[in-house]
Amino acid sequence: MGRNLPATLLWLACLHVVGGAPSAWADEVTEAISAIRKLGGSVRSVGKEWEVDFHLRGRRLTDKDLAHVAILKDVAWLNVSRTRITSGGLVHLKRLEKLRWLHLEMTGIGDKGMEHVAGLPRLEYLNLYATKVTDKSLEKLASCKTLKRLFVWRTGVTDAGVARLRKRRAGIRIVKGLDLSKLASVFPTEVEKPKSRVPLKWVSVSSRDEAPLRSENGINCEILFENKSKRPVKLFWISYGKGELKFYARLAPGAIRKQNSYSKNAWLVTDDDDQPLGYFVVKPDDSRAVIPGSAP
């Protein structure tokens, strides 16, 4: 299992005693880690570097608190999104020469102080979405040679600004968000074609005995029932075997219903008082079953 933070501190303590490392530095780092944790941030050591997050529990982080992060120096990842930092805090980042991944999204930062970010020698990922940055920031960032991915959705950055940066630094993947209205037009909504259906024969009856005794087994198909009579009707499936009536639906005048069924099945239609009116026997294809207007 990986070491957790206390283990990391222990490691630092060992370094302190055995390795003869500058003890003042180790103390300073230990203190900084405690301070970051106290603010709700999390610190993980990965190899010889640190990963620091404030975006989950440390959202009250302010500009001056970033000084604790600066003490750690070898920070490869920093996430301060959704915290209270502003442009004024960015100055603390300039000591973080190993920083590769920086989340600044959804904070109060703007163009001021962006030179400290642009000056980071190893920065690869920079997230500025939903901040106040404009094309001015992009101009500064053009000097950041290592930058590969830049996110500027919902900012003051313009298409022209993005185009200028692209021209100077083709290697940066810039995400300015997507025009959703364009997306929708690429995929027109599918229009469902009306199915061709064979008609089922309506057989008028006045008692259950006149309808088939039971349903026979067949192949799967779909029936579209349509009640063209002037009163509500009930739909019963005549079961296999004993030929029991199983209630499926009540159709109001003019109502339609899609019904899964099998060929050679029989469906009995009654009025509201369960008095049989007629039946259908299903054909081996998708079909239409019209309960006629003259029936009742």
Added chain:
Amino acid sequence: MTAEELLAIQGRRRFLRDGTCGIGTVALSGLLAEDGLVAGVTGESDTFLPREPHHAATARNVIFLNMSGGPSQLDLFDPKPRLQQLHRKPVPASFLAGLNDPVIKAGATVMATPRTFSRYGECGMEFSDRLPHLAGHADDLCMLRGMVTDTANHHPGQLLLNCGTPMFGHPSMGAWVSYGLGSESRNMPAFVVLTSYSKPASLVGPSLWTNGFLSSSYRGVAFRSKGEPILHLENPAGVSEMFQRVRVDTVRRLNALRLKQTRDHEISSRIASYELAYRMQAEAPDLLDFSDESAATLEMYGLNDETTRWYGTNCLLARRMIERGVRFVQLFHSDWDHHLDLDKLLKVDCRMTDRPAAALLTDLKQRGLLDDTLVVWGGEFGRTPMNEVRRGNSPGHQGRDHHPFGFTMLMAGGGVRGGQVVGGTDELGYHAVEDRVHIHDLQATILHCLGLDHTRLTYRHQGRDFRLTDVGGNVVEKVLA
């Protein structure tokens, strides 16, 4: 473990007293010496402290779009013109040589796909017309066409995909990841499960997100799929915020006392659950409140459309969860088990999920989250190149049977090189022949992206070390950026 602790665990009287759950507790006693939990009975469990990965991670979070039931790769991802030529003919004998799988009915005839395939993106990745939105992300996606699994039935297949073994009782991937990395959020669970359209017949259920023999703190938390996703977020009438806090604290102290007596690891899990539930009362309403999302975002996820609303809500929740520190979100959508009427039913599932899944990728991408979030799309196996004729299905209504020998999955985001197809099947789509990726290889790769070495992420249980990938698994280097 100290002698005192050993006594506390193995005391005969205690064993008899707790006899009703005795065996379980004895099994759990093995957990206690680990990670110093027993020593630090402070009431707050440290099972969720963020832990150091084995190597630098390329992904912080995983969203696993689990398409349960076995989506048909031949009608979605893997075009095979040869199927068209052999339509309704028997499968050439060469493909069946040496096969001994009871589920594959060798007598069935070849079935061509009714769908048309097109190339998408700069990479020219092929998709069928059933997934037009997802296809729009071709350049972000890595398509694994040479997936293989060991089993051709749903339950063992899903268990293998989620827990690394077809047997019950082993920890799921999300549980392993929570165990390996802890949780970055104190207010949300590390591992959350969302389901949609699920039919119990072909979905194993909670065993797919179980903690198995790991501490139950690592179990996936399933949100309700209908109605309110989480019940009882509000305190009951008459219970003030302070009263609730005092109550939770009192229960915690009592539990801590009991933990001291019994050294039962499960009590510390209980303490952690109470604490998490209390904290979720504060965080979850914000998670579930979509009023801060723009109308365009809601539209993009398909929340205004009856067909896509269910899956769209889950996809949007998934994004909001990873923003709040949930490490592993798993969305189960079933049923993709299209034994009959495949073309018609595939359309239903595709229409429900295609647009929301694509919206999730778009949204993650524009927020810069796709770079540290790994998205996986796929089910436990694929479907046969042959048709399946079941009792009662007529021409035009055929489906395809379960197929473990070659199928397709998709990956995107954190550490994955998009715009490429890895692996392939033979001309019939029967066997994976090129860059075969076993389920264990997929799991090893997912863990690798999260900074974990699958051979080192182990847990000692019943006298041996267990791991997600059992004794297999190789990281698929070609997938990685």
